[in-house]
């Protein structure tokens with residue numbers, strides 16, 4: 165049974181560190197708590213700097229083993245892992261719900277996406293081809309011929325957040341292995357156990373023993389030792405902007421992929437299908453209890469349809485089923501913890517003090533925050549200018565589309581933006597001018613296909629995931645040139 169290694173505490177030996185192909189314990193362990201029931205669902209070892217150094221040492225050997233594998237073998241092992249994950253989907257979904265509070269229906273969807281991410285990785289492993297080069301295109305090169313191909317970068321440190329605890333790991337491990345790299349994985353401290361389960365599954369699927377090392381625990385304790393290590397060739401980070409800045413500073417000159425946060429805007433134009441827009445925005449704002457890097461946070465609505473859209477959004481929000489994430493009908497579960505819910509509450513209080521009105525929601529029981537719609541929040545309220553990462557959305561009226569674009573573009577970080585309109589001309593105009601890496605037309609900002617290029621547009625975001633794109637970033641080209649002269 166895959167969950168066994170993490171779900172039970174054997175005395176003081178909580179063996180969730182995978183180093184050198186062995187499951188190891190650390191001096192300290194931390195409890196993993198279900199944010200809804202507040203029950204302890206497992207324990208994770210707390211890695212330290214020495215563990216990080218040992219993991220890098222092991223991964224350096226793992227990188228040699230991965231490099232020796234043919235692309236066909238890498239593809240086959242990723243297909244086997246995808247098959248195994250599909251077979252164990254229910255167990256993984258229950259584990260996601262238990263440690264992160266994500267509703268079981270959404271956790272099941274996440275596992276399905278993770279299977280797809282591994283499959284896409286398996287397919288990309290055999291598509292990582294180069295091409296011939298026209299050396300004879302410039303005088304002096306007539307007798308030269310050659311080609312380039314892609315090589316692995318070596319050891320990649322993969323650091324992931326709590327909100328999609330399985331699929332975001334697959335978005336790093338799948339492409340890294342497809343390209344022939346070794347990985348040191350640091351899953352989120354709040355939800356590390358699905359990462360442990362996935363590591364077991366990958367080893368069982370035939371991954372070379374030292375190609376994956378896993379460090380559970382607190383990133384701020386051993387993160388600098390890990391990312392600053394000269395043998396780590398690349399850091400692939402998904403998480404908050406502040407953490408990203410700390411990691412970049414400790415890493416120094418190194419290949420970085422930074423998938424940071426955002427504060428996604430939606431524009432609802434005067435000619436929009438308001439029923440469709442309201443339902444999409446409610447889902448996009450509140451899914452995963454708003455803990456979604458592309459969740460809808462700000463909605464700019466044309467003044468002529470503001471009242472109708474507001475009424476529809478409130479109705480769609482109040483229709484959401486909020487509660488126990490273990491129940492199949494639940495759409496919105498708890499936030500990741502009481503502290504995060506309290507932080508959101510303080511931000512709503514601050515916005516209210518600055519003149520905002522709560523139209524629905526605004527209350528919580530522990531980590532369970534009612535989906536909240538706000539209006540009249542000033543542009544400098546934290547809820548408007550910072551990432552909220554909780555179930556709250558702010559409404560604004562606009563009269564001029566270009567003014568809405570300027571306001572939509574104001575925050576420092578961006579990933580996706582969206583517009584609802586029936587006008588092709590407005591859709592294209594807005595898509596060109598919104599500062600985002602993806603613009604959704606007649607869809608919520610939280611739409612994502614795992615095969616599409618995905619990343620951020622500004623504020624230190626760098627790199628693209630979406631399997632094919634991550635595979636390219638996790639490899640480097642090598643040119644071979646023959647001189648026949």
Ligand code: NAD
Pocket residue numbers: 323324325326327328332350351352353381382383384385386387388391402403404405407408410411422423424425426456457458551553579619620
């Ligand atoms: P976080 O930044 O607190 O933690 C992310 C990871 O970094 C965790 O594994 C944590 O242990 C680790 N970490 C913390 N300090 C570290 C250090 N000094 N060195 C190395 N590792 C360290 O983020 P979170 O609260 O888990 O997740 C929420 C954030 O993630 C939000 O800002 C959200 O927008 C962002 N996110 C972005 C994407 C994306 O694709 N762009 C996807 C999901 C979440």
